[in-house]
Amino acid sequence: METNLIPQAFAALGHPGRLAIFRLLMRFAPQGVRPTEIAEALEMKPNTLSHHLSELEQATLIQVDRQGRSLFYSIRLDQVSALLGYLVHDAGRSRPDIAAALFKPVESDMANHPWNVLFICSGNSARSIFAEAILTDVGKGQFNAYSAGTRPGTQLNPFAIEVLARAGLDVSGLRSKHVSEFEGPDAPKMDFVFTVCDQAATEECAPWPGQPMTAHWGLPDPVKATGTDAEKALAFANVFASLRRRILAFTALPFAELEKVALQGHLDTLGKE
Structure with missing residues (x-):
């Protein structure tokens, strides 16, 4: 400048x-x-x-x-x-x-312990729930997946549960959670925080403890889809597929070899795909 x-x-x-x-x-x-x-x-x-x-x-x-x-x-x-x-x-x-x-120092053992990842959406009824379930499935041993919403009192969407069940993912432990569950002193410390809807990204929130890496992975809200049940189900399936592609690419990153600036670049690129 x-x-x-x-x-x-x-x-x-x-x-x-x-x-x-x-x-x-x-x-x-x-x-x-x-x-x-x-x-x-x-x-x-x-x-x-x-x-x-x-x-x-x-x-x-x-x-x-x-x-x-x-x-x-x-x-x-x-x-x-x-x-x-x-x-x-x-x-x-x-x-x-x-x-x-x-700035805290960059950790050098990025491949040596599970990383906590939080996906945030406005309602925690579909998109962030998809992301939690997908990462739990594909990131076993390397990632601990969580999700939350900025709007209180939401419930899991039936179309979302159906898509997850069809994909063979475990839905027994899934529930809608408010982001406040992850803001207390006893909450797990996050290493990555991703917003998966534009509304959640606009919400004012305090900086996360520990300076986790963040990125915006905004996707259309399938809950707003109109038409027949088949058309609505297709909207949910498309969002699920998009998130699965991003998360598979995320888990394949060579974390132990990347400096933080390079890693942030990869996270941002995934958000634009």
Whole structure:
């Protein structure tokens, strides 16, 4: 980031509305988000949102890409990295007590113990339940799979249970859970946290303890499918197949050989497929 843009970037982030937009886009990074979805998630008027997006774009913190008739705003990770680097290495004089507080050291024994993986959705009735069941099946001995929803009081969807049963996966221990079950001091410490729906990604939540690796693997909500029961069942089956492909690719990654930056790149790529 050019030196003259640093004060502009801090000024842009100094406004609560622009900071909220920045935080939301970071939860989707490196993917982009439509302005209508940002406005809905933050309950922000379109003209106000347009002004804030313009300020963040001028500060080179975000970028906009056109896909067909839609605009997608996304974080410029290179510029954010440069801004953080300025804070730590220039303004902070590279003090080790500052850097140590920001980032924990990369573990070197990534293949030597099971990794805890949490899949989050809004309802924990289908997509995140699919992911938990699939990873439990294919990741035995290497991963412990969990799932949760951000909306309380949900139940497992019958179509989801039917798809899992047809795939030969064990459904006896599955239940809908609220994300709060995994936020307490006695909850298992997560190594990976994936959001599998856009609504869950927009939810404000406290940073996870232990700095787990995160990524957004958003998929369409099969619960919203319309038509005959056969058409609805097909929507659930398609989402199940997409998640299974991603999870198989995830479990095949050479974790012991990848540094965190490279691993994050693989996780982000899986979210876009």
